Amino acid sequence: MSEAPPVISGKVYVVGDNIDTDQIIPAQYLNLVPTIAEEYRQLGSYALIGLPDDYPPFIAEAEMGTAYPIVIAGRNFGCGSSREHAPIALGAAGVKAVVADSYARIFFRNAVATGELYPMEAEVRLVDLLQTGDEATLDIGAGTLTTAAGVTYDLKPIGDVAPVVSAGGIFAYARETGMISAT
Amino acid sequence: MSMTITEKILARAAGRDDVKPGDNIWVNADILLTHDVCGPGTIGVFKREFGEDAAVWSREGVVIIPDHYIFTKDVKAHRNIDILRDFVKAQDLPYYYDPGTSHYKGVCHVAMPQEGHVRPGEIIFGTDSHTCTHGALGAFATGIGNTDAGFVMGTGKLLIKVPETLRFTLNGQLPKGVVAKDIILRAIGDIGVDGATYCALEFDGDGIQHLSVEDRMTICNMAIEAGGKNGIIAADEVAMEYVRARTDKPFTPLASDPDCTVKEQRTYDLSTFVPCVAEPNLPDKYAEAGQREGVALTRAYIGSCTGGKISDFLMAAEILKDRKVSIDTFLVPATQEVAEGLMSEHIDGKSLVEIFADAGCLDIAPPSCAACLGGPLDTFGRAQTDEVVISTTNRNFIGRMGSKQAQIYLASPYTVAASAVTGHITDPRRFL
Ligand code: SF4
Numbered sequence: 272m273s274e275a276p277p278v279i280s281g282k283v284y285v286v287g288d289n290i291d292t293d294q295i296i297p298a299q300y301l302n303l304v305p306t307i308a309e310e311y312r313q314l315g316s317y318a319l320i321g322l323p324d325d326y327p328p329f330i331a332e333a334e335m336g337t338a339y340p341i342v343i344a345g346r347n348f349g350c351g352s353s354r355e356h357a358p359i360a361l362g363a364a365g366v367k368a369v370v371a372d373s374y375a376r377i378f379f380r381n382a383v384a385t386g387e388l389y390p391m392e393a394e395v396r397l398v399d400l401l402q403t404g405d406e407a408t409l410d411i412g413a414g415t416l417t418t419a420a421g422v423t424y425d426l427k428p429i430g431d432v433a434p435v436v437s438a439g440g441i442f443a444y445a446r447e448t449g450m451i452s453a454t
Numbered sequence: 455m456s457m458t459i460t461e462k463i464l465a466r467a468a469g470r471d472d473v474k475p476g477d478n479i480w481v482n483a484d485i486l487l488t489h490d491v492c493g494p495g496t497i498g499v500f501k502r503e504f505g506e507d508a509a510v511w512s513r514e515g516v517v518i519i520p521d522h523y524i525f526t527k528d529v530k531a532h533r534n535i536d537i538l539r540d541f542v543k544a545q546d547l548p549y550y551y552d553p554g555t556s557h558y559k560g561v562c563h564v565a566m567p568q569e570g571h572v573r574p575g576e577i578i579f580g581t582d583s584h585t586c587t588h589g590a591l592g593a594f595a596t597g598i599g600n601t602d603a604g605f606v607m608g609t610g611k612l613l614i615k616v617p618e619t620l621r622f623t624l625n626g627q628l629p630k631g632v633v634a635k636d637i638i639l640r641a642i643g644d645i646g647v648d649g650a651t652y653c654a655l656e657f658d659g660d661g662i663q664h665l666s667v668e669d670r671m672t673i674c675n676m677a678i679e680a681g682g683k684n685g686i687i688a689a690d691e692v693a694m695e696y697v698r699a700r701t702d703k704p705f706t707p708l709a710s711d712p713d714c715t716v717k718e719q720r721t722y723d724l725s726t727f728v729p730c731v732a733e734p735n736l737p738d739k740y741a742e743a744g745q746r747e748g749v750a751l752t753r754a755y756i757g758s759c760t761g762g763k764i765s766d767f768l769m770a771a772e773i774l775k776d777r778k779v780s781i782d783t784f785l786v787p788a789t790q791e792v793a794e795g796l797m798s799e800h801i802d803g804k805s806l807v808e809i810f811a812d813a814g815c816l817d818i819a820p821p822s823c824a825a826c827l828g829g830p831l832d833t834f835g836r837a838q839t840d841e842v843v844i845s846t847t848n849r850n851f852i853g854r855m856g857s858k859q860a861q862i863y864l865a866s867p868y869t870v871a872a873s874a875v876t877g878h879i880t881d882p883r884r885f886l
Contacts, residue, residue: 289647289648289736291849291851291852291854293827293828293849293851293852293853293854294851294852294853297828297853298827298828298829298854299828299829299830299831299856301491301522301523301829302491302523302528302530302531302534302830303530304494304495304498304530304534304537305495305498305600306494306495306498306499306502306600307498321852321853321858322852323852323858324858346648347647347648347651347681350647350648350681351583351678351849351851352582352583352827353492353580353581353582353583353585353597353598353599354491354492354599355492355495355581355599355600355601356495358599373648373651374651375648375651375681376651376652376681376683377583377597377598377599380598380599380602381599381601381602384599384601384602384605385599385601431476431478431615435613440601441601441602441605441613442503442601442605444613445605445609445613450480450609450611450613451608451609
């Protein structure tokens with residue numbers, strides 16, 4: 272059931288430090304229930320709509336998804352609320368991975384538990400080295416991010432949660448390890 | 455092996471003699487809390503994974519308290535409460551506090567201890583980041599997402615990592631006009647919004663005895679604002695009295711061993727604290743209220759799980775009695791019990807309701823989260839444009855109370871009330 276970790280290529284979207292869950296998905300959209308398919312898609316269409324207005328649009332007008340499969344962030348990404356709507360909105364919009372300096376604990380946990388996206392951690396401050404729109408290739412298995420210019424940055428090992436991520440989330444992991452029955 | 459209170463609670467819940475920070479362990483939950491914003495998604499995960507007709511792991515263990523989007527015309531918000539109702543009915547859950555009925559409570563984190571769902575030494579998981587509030591009574595309490603909550607709902611267990619502990623030792627007594635909110639805003643200012651990431655924040659010291667249960671709730675409530683996994687204060691006689699008055703269920707409190715190992719120790723003398731604010735847009739932007747008197751405000755807000763308890767309104771009333779507010783002042787009691795307290799509590803023969811009305815505050819809203827998190831556009835007190843708000847809530851992120859253009863200053867009820875009178879940030883001690 273475990274799949275090989277992917278290689279993700281595409282444009283990056285760069286945000287700053289302390290991007291909280293209200294900026295990722297503002298509270299007025301929390302009336303949407305992520306387990307209802309149509310509302311999952313709608314959540315995606317509002318991803319990062321709470322960023323200050325001087326950011327370029329994350330999702331182009333009249334689109335449901337984003338052209339940026341990789342988000343590059345600074346410290347403490349996803350701080351604030353425990354709303355799982357946050358990693359889900361990003362995942363539903365088409366984000367495959369976030370590469371941040373560090374994460375708030377609940378966001379990281381929710382990203383892993385849902386399997387919506389890979390929360391990777393950078394060794395160096397990528398927000399100062401990359402710009403929104405740059406092309407990059409993220410190799411989750413190798414733990415590297417390579418720019419279009421051919422510069423490769425090492426990422427931190429994903430650590431303790433690796434077994435949960437590679438199993439495909441908390442339910443799959445619990446089934447694999449016999450903690451719940453494998454139906 | 456000597457352990458912190460957090461380690462001891464987790465070890466007991468995992469059926470182990472001891473644990474150490476970094477251990478990944480399966481723990482048994484005592485309570486799973488959810489509400490109208492995350493409950494429907496949690497139920498969705500639970501049904502998807504365990505089946506349409508699966509039963510929750512414990513009927514008494516699941517506590518559902520709708521509180522976020524109650525007084526709105528938003529159709530989906532109502533649909534979400536219907537999802538909760540249907541689930542409660544199908545599962546025959548005893549602890550559901552239905553809006554529109556006499557069981558309705560209001561903000562979950564204030565209702566939880568009031569209704570006796572928080573007991574020392576227990577494990578509480580909640581689909582809300584401010585679940586850490588319940589550490590105020592010596593429980594291990596932390597916020598989780600819908601997927602983890604769906605897992606707990608079905609199994610009563612969760613895989614968690616044992617956190618390291620940051621210990622804040624609070625000695626001495628606060629001066630008049632300086633309160634719990636000023637303690638936690640300073641602590642967050644000192645360590646930063648990610649200063650406690652993955653850590654337990656424990657508060658001890660001889661100063662705790664002078665803090666009421668509600669004061670302790672204010673402090674633990676904002677542990678998450680420093681990134682903490684949980685906030686915790688060992689239950690003393692004051693805490694245990696509070697709990698015994700609200701539940702018959704037996705409990706066994708735990709406390710840190712004197713020689714336990716912590717990641718970081720900070721010691722404070724409470725007599726040196728002053729009234730403060732957190733400036734926009736982060737809770738760690740600490741400033742002394744007296745140093746920010748030049749900041750003009752357009753709105754004051756008293757409410758939420760942090761600052762909407764009866765003790766918070768008593769503080770505000772102490773300032774507003776015989777004074778007038780000069781800016782729009784919004785009052786939202788956290789729960790029904792607090793709303794009733796506004797009528798039954800008096801200062802010099804006047805009820806709090808009368809004091810606030812005479813001071814020129816806006817009509818008191820019914821209990822709920824209201825504008826603490828912005829919410830649907832018709833939410834009471836929601837910031838719609840470039841308001842400058844001083845608020846007793848816990849977060850001042852961009853757009854947190856609605857509009858991205860609004861500026862939010864966090865402060866104690868004393869400081870918010872004093873600032874409502876003058877129309878600019880004000881050190882409340884000049885009115886006390
Ligand atoms: S009052 Fe505010 S912080 Fe507290 S639970 Fe409600 S929305 Fe969250």
